[in-house]
Amino acid sequence: MSFIEFKNVCKRYPGSDKNTVDNFTLDIEEKEFIAFVGPSGCGKSTTLRMIAGFEEITGGELYIDGKKMNEVAPRDRGISMVFQNYALYPHMTVEKNIGYGLKNMKMPSDQIKQKVDWAIKVLGLEEYRYRKPKNLSGGQRQRVALGRAIVKNSKVFLMDEPLSNLDAKLRVSMRTEISKLHRQIGATTIYVTHDQVEAMTMADRIVIMKDGVIQQVGRPMELYDHPVNQFVAGFIGSPQMNFFDVTVDNGTVRFSDGSTMTLSEGMLKKLNGRQGEMVLGIRGEDIKMDAQNMELNNENMQHAVITDTEVMGNENNLYFNFGGSQAVARVSKYEISQIGDRVNFVFMPSKMHFFDKETGVNYTEAV
Amino acid sequence: MVTKKQKRINWILVAVLLVLSIFFLFPVIWMLANSFKPDAAITADMNSIAAFIPPAPDGSFFDNYVQIITNTSFLRYMVNTLLYAAILIVLSIVVNGLAGYALAKIRFPFRDQWLMIIIMLLIVPTETVITIHFLIIAKAGLLNTIVGYILPLIVNPFNIFLFRQVFVSLPDDVYEAAQLDFCGPVKYFFTMVLPMSKTVVATVSVFTFLNVWNDYLWPSLVFTSSDLLTAQIGLNSITSNENTTMGQTLAVITLITIPVIIIYSLFSKQIVEGVTSTGSKEG
Numbered sequence: 001m002s003f004i005e006f007k008n009v010c011k012r013y014p015g016s017d018k019n020t021v022d023n024f025t026l027d028i029e030e031k032e033f034i035a036f037v038g039p040s041g042c043g044k045s046t047t048l049r050m051i052a053g054f055e056e057i058t059g060g061e062l063y064i065d066g067k068k069m070n071e072v073a074p075r076d077r078g079i080s081m082v083f084q085n086y087a088l089y090p091h092m093t094v095e096k097n098i099g100y101g102l103k104n105m106k107m108p109s110d111q112i113k114q115k116v117d118w119a120i121k122v123l124g125l126e127e128y129r130y131r132k133p134k135n136l137s138g139g140q141r142q143r144v145a146l147g148r149a150i151v152k153n154s155k156v157f158l159m160d161e162p163l164s165n166l167d168a169k170l171r172v173s174m175r176t177e178i179s180k181l182h183r184q185i186g187a188t189t190i191y192v193t194h195d196q197v198e199a200m201t202m203a204d205r206i207v208i209m210k211d212g213v214i215q216q217v218g219r220p221m222e223l224y225d226h227p228v229n230q231f232v233a234g235f236i237g238s239p240q241m242n243f244f245d246v247t248v249d250n251g252t253v254r255f256s257d258g259s260t261m262t263l264s265e266g267m268l269k270k271l272n273g274r275q276g277e278m279v280l281g282i283r284g285e286d287i288k289m290d291a292q293n294m295e296l297n298n299e300n301m302q303h304a305v306i307t308d309t310e311v312m313g314n315e316n317n318l319y320f321n322f323g324g325s326q327a328v329a330r331v332s333k334y335e336i337s338q339i340g341d342r343v344n345f346v347f348m349p350s351k352m353h354f355f356d357k358e359t360g361v362n363y364t365e366a367v
Numbered sequence: 368m369v370t371k372k373q374k375r376i377n378w379i380l381v382a383v384l385l386v387l388s389i390f391f392l393f394p395v396i397w398m399l400a401n402s403f404k405p406d407a408a409i410t411a412d413m414n415s416i417a418a419f420i421p422p423a424p425d426g427s428f429f430d431n432y433v434q435i436i437t438n439t440s441f442l443r444y445m446v447n448t449l450l451y452a453a454i455l456i457v458l459s460i461v462v463n464g465l466a467g468y469a470l471a472k473i474r475f476p477f478r479d480q481w482l483m484i485i486i487m488l489l490i491v492p493t494e495t496v497i498t499i500h501f502l503i504i505a506k507a508g509l510l511n512t513i514v515g516y517i518l519p520l521i522v523n524p525f526n527i528f529l530f531r532q533v534f535v536s537l538p539d540d541v542y543e544a545a546q547l548d549f550c551g552p553v554k555y556f557f558t559m560v561l562p563m564s565k566t567v568v569a570t571v572s573v574f575t576f577l578n579v580w581n582d583y584l585w586p587s588l589v590f591t592s593s594d595l596l597t598a599q600i601g602l603n604s605i606t607s608n609e610n611t612t613m614g615q616t617l618a619v620i621t622l623i624t625i626p627v628i629i630i631y632s633l634f635s636k637q638i639v640e641g642v643t644s645t646g647s648k649e650g
Contacts, residue, residue, distance in 0.1 A: 054543050074546045081547055087540035091562040101548035148548070 001066055002027035003188050004051070004156065010059030011046050011212075020046050022212045024060070028190070030155075033182050035191045035203035037235070043212035044192045048158050051190065053077055064156060080149035080187075081158040085165065086141045088133040088148075095120070095129050098147040105152075119147040122181070139170045146178070150185055157182075157189040163198065175202055196236050200224070208232050230360035233281050233353060239330065241353075242287070244323040246280045248354065253280060255323030261300045264349035270364040271354060278363070279355040284317065284330035286351035289343055297346040306341045318343070393419070395624075402617035403428055409613055431618035435605070440593065441619055444601030449626075451517065451597065452579040458521045459575045460561070460568055466522075467530025468556060472537070482531065488524040494584070501588050516589045520579070526571045533567040534560065569637035573630055580627060598623050 004027070011021040021043040028034050036044035049055040050062065053074035062069045069077055088097050099116040107115075120129055123143040133141055142162060149157055162178070163171045179202050182189050193199055199206045200220045208215045208223065208231075216223055216232045227233035233241045247254045251268055253261045263271070288294070294301055304320035304327075311333075318329045318337055329345060337343055354363045369377075400421045401409045412418045422428065436442050469475070470482050500519040509515030537560065545555050561568055579597075586597040596604075602623050606616045631638070 052543070052547070054546075074543070075549050079547065081544070083540045083544060085538060085540055087538065087544035089541065089545070089559060089563075091559075091565075100545075100550075104549035104554075148544070 001063075003030035003032075003065060004028040004190075005063040006047075006060065007063070008060035009047070009050065009057055009062055011043070011050060011055060012058045018212075019059075020212050021050070024212075024214060026207060026214065026217065028188060030188055031186045033179075033189045033191065033202060033204045034207060035193060035199035035205075036207045036209060037193055037196055037199045038209035038215075039235070040194060041211075042209040044194075044207075044209050045160055046212075047209075048160055048190060048192045051077075051156070052079060052081055052158055077156075078154055079156040079158055080152050080154040081160065082142075082145045082149050082162045084161040086133070086145045088141055088144055090133050093130050093132055094125055094136070094144050094147075097133070097144050098151055101148065101152050115151045116147075119151045122150070122184070123147050123177075138166050139174060142166065142174060143177075146181065150181065155187055157185075157187045159189065159191045161193055162191075164193070164195070171198075178202065197238065200236070206236075208235060226362075226365050227353065228362055228365055230279060230281065230355040230362070233355070233362065237283060239284050239317055239328045241281045241283050242325070242327040243355075244280045244325050244327075245277070245357070246323070246354075247277050248275050250275075257322070257324045259302055259323055261302075261347065263352075266350055267352060267354075267364065272363070274354070274363050277357050279357055279360075280323075281353040281355060281362075282347050282351060284328045286348040287327065287329035287345050288348060289318075289329060289331055289335055289337075289345045293346055293348070294344060297349065300346050300349070301344050302346065303342060303344055306337050306339055306343060309337065309339060398617050398624075399621055402431055402614060402621045404614055405430070406612045406614055409617075431612070431614040432622070434615055435619050435622065439601070439605050439619075440596075441598070441601050441605060441622065443594075444596050444598045445622070445626075447595060448580055448598040451513065452576045454513075455517055455520055455579055456572045456575045458517070459523060459526055459571055462521050463523055463526035463571065464530050464561065464568075465556065466527045467532075468534050468560060470527070470531045471534035472539075472542070485524045485527055489528065497585060497588070500585075504589065510589060511591045511595065512589075513595065516586060516595075520585070523575075526574070529567055529571060530564075533564050537563060566637055566640050569634055570640065573634045573638055576630055577627065 006024050006026045009021060009024040010019045012019045024043075024047060036047060038044050046055055050057050051064075051069075053069070053072060057070050064077060064079075089100065092100065095116055098119050099112045102112045102115060120126055123146060125140065125143055125147065128136060128140055128144075133144065136144065142165075145162070159178070163174050166174060175198060178191075182202075191199070191203065203220065205217060205219055206223055207217045210231050216228045218226075220236075223232060223236050227236065227241075230243070234243070245256050248263070248271065251263050253263060255261075288297075302322060304322045306318050306320050307326070308319035310317035310319075313333065315333055316331050316335065316337070318331060320327055320329070320343070331337075352364070355361065356363065396419050400419050401412075403421045404412070405427070408422065409418075412420075466485075470478060470485070504510060504515040504519065507515070509518065541559065541563070542555060545559055550558070581599065582597070583599040583603070587600050590596050590600070602619055605611055605619050611619075
């Protein structure tokens, strides 16, 4: 039995005619770090709040450590939570914020002190111990919120977009800190974010949601390389996967601007005889402009004029119009092009994805 | 940056406000200056600028005050009033605070309608319900008791509204975090909600104190025993006594004004914040 089990969990708000979370079924193993990602309103935070007990489960069952939790009060679920806006107690010092839960658990004061000291040390909050939240920076406040969660020895940590209020640099360092804490403490962690980079870098597995429904569950690279549908393909990865409206006919891909490409044997096999109008997807780094790849795929070489460039330092993003859409290629920092340059490129034959135009299902991934 | 024109306008405003403040302050200065004088000196100085200048301190400087404190029960009335105010402040915060919290954060049937009724009660003048209060208290046999005096004053629609307006903006996630920290709803109210709403607690405390301190009608109806009287009734009985001199009258008025001035000077910020945060003022 898994540590956390969702069995067809649904959430419908009064007065609504559809479920905000629909038939959510998922098994989470003990000590796993799992991220719920999706656009705003996809139901990820609602699902997290159902685990915490702040939202009523209107259908299905939720089990934590083998116990059914549908009717259990939040305090009795054995969970800790880190909130998006920190939810610190403004009139208490850092030390009191962290120790408040332990005090209410009637833990002896020497043990409280020991635990609070440990959390303060682990989180590097020694010099802020007697400060109140209003005198702390965003990152420090988030660390206090983490401290409040870790001292209670809860088996489940819930984190609701904990880094969304921090600046970009701090977000990166806090990401590392949270991952480190997870390894150190080993609690099962469910992390909600709309930032796919956070999910990719921190989670053991990612759950991608849209309109209250799970789209795909898998390891980060599994989702990146093998998206089951166009939504997942577009959501994971930055810059976003390039999409083109195409027609596949007798092994040839025809783009809306008349350009054509011949499909490889492997791709034809994956398509399993499917023909007609589809959406072709390819990631920026799978559009190649180097001589070696050009030579290998000479018959499918295409041309375009660079319309925009993004110098990222370690790589360059080159934008161009092709196949009736704007596309972006991710090339190495040594492949320098300027706006207006005419470039040759090829799509890596094995890296193309073909999606159903109506349902978005990825034909090239066995479902 | 402040321009020259703005600076000039500021100076004019300061001058106008200064004149206005003198206009409002002069009866207070007159009262204070004459409270140290014997009646003969008050009458002699009446038509001159000396009416606003206290006498030179000598052995009889505080005579009027000493007379009031030693020969009347005024000090006792002041202590009584302070005690009633203290009890009412605590009860007001607890009762009206809990009601305000329920209206702000707890979902129950007809909550908005309840709030509307409470808002409507704000326009009902105290004088219209005082007869009913009196009849109930008399029927309950609580006339001339502290309980009888305090009971009808605890629930105050304005205070409920004030609390509700502040509590409604408290973040819900703090309550959720407290729940996970094993904090129940009652403990949450006393250890989280009230400390997080210090401004409104201070405002309600000040308003309650001023209401009790300045109230004349209700205590005069409830209390008959002189042991339980409040400062305002004491003031009336002392000043209407034909043996009380004008200087003593002014001394007793000065004494009764002191706590109000102290409260206003200490809590003026909270009073302004409390009133502006609701967009209304106490009627």
